[in-house]
Amino acid sequence: MFEILSSPDAWVALVTLTFLEIVLGIDNIIFISIIANKLPRKLQAKATNLGLLLAMVQRIILLFAVSFLIGLKNPFFYIESSWVYMGxxxxxxxxxxxxxxxxxxxxxxxxxxxxxxxxxxxxxSAKGITSLSSAIVQIVLIDFIFSIDSILTAVGMTNGIGNKPGDALLLMIIAVVISIIIMMVFANPIRQFISAHPSMQILALSFLILIGFMLIMEAAHLSHAKFFGNEVGAIPKGYLYFAIAFSLFVEFLNIRMQRNKEKPSEVKE
Structure with missing residues (x-):
């Protein structure tokens, strides 16, 4: 079963796939952090870890149903008119x-x-435990949406690796488990950092607006949507991640400068 791990190509694919799963999971961590921070403090870490564990289980189940996910690409209804076309x-x-x-x-x-x-x-103060169940439902729901892209990416990367049908599936499951464990290690510190800085909360929510818009545009692209004869193109994810990284860099500089301004006053006191 684990013979595939003796292949150098398999290890390269595993490392690359794990890295991609972590990168594609950044938006997931942001969403989980925003939702978990709305809970009582004692439930925040529990919601974060439980949400990520359920996300891992969900992704593994979806990997076993990958043929079903691939089948979802096929259009079942077409809209055609003089100004719009989409499948x-x-x-x-x-x-x-x-x-x-x-x-x-x-x-x-x-x-x-x-x-x-x-x-x-x-x-x-009003909802407590009810909020925990609501938070978990939202985390699992949004992870299902994010999982579609990451799993189909994983399938494309592992296609043709190994001599047995289950080799590629094994690599994908290992990559998902490793990436979720790494995200669990960093998710709570990221959540605490976002919670401690109000500007980071607004910035994180702005990222989610960008990601939401990207998902809508990707849906239109997958539908081969055309408006007045112009087809909707895909938005390269690299542009989005660059915008997020640059915004975070600027905000980190602002936070650092603010701390440097506060230090002299503390010394005088």
């Missing part, structure tokens, strides 16, 4: 409604944090 598929619908959910969730969270800053405190 609706199951995968496109999942990405479209997932993108809408992220846009709604992120916008409502920004509204609550800016217009109703006391909302989170009231919600924590």
């Amino acid at each position: 609706i598929s199951g995968q496109a619908l999942i990405l479209f409604f997932g993108g809408l959910f992220l846009l709604y969730k992120s916008t409502s969270e920004i509204h609550e944090k800016i217009e109703m800053p006391e909302h989170d405190e009231n919600q924590v």
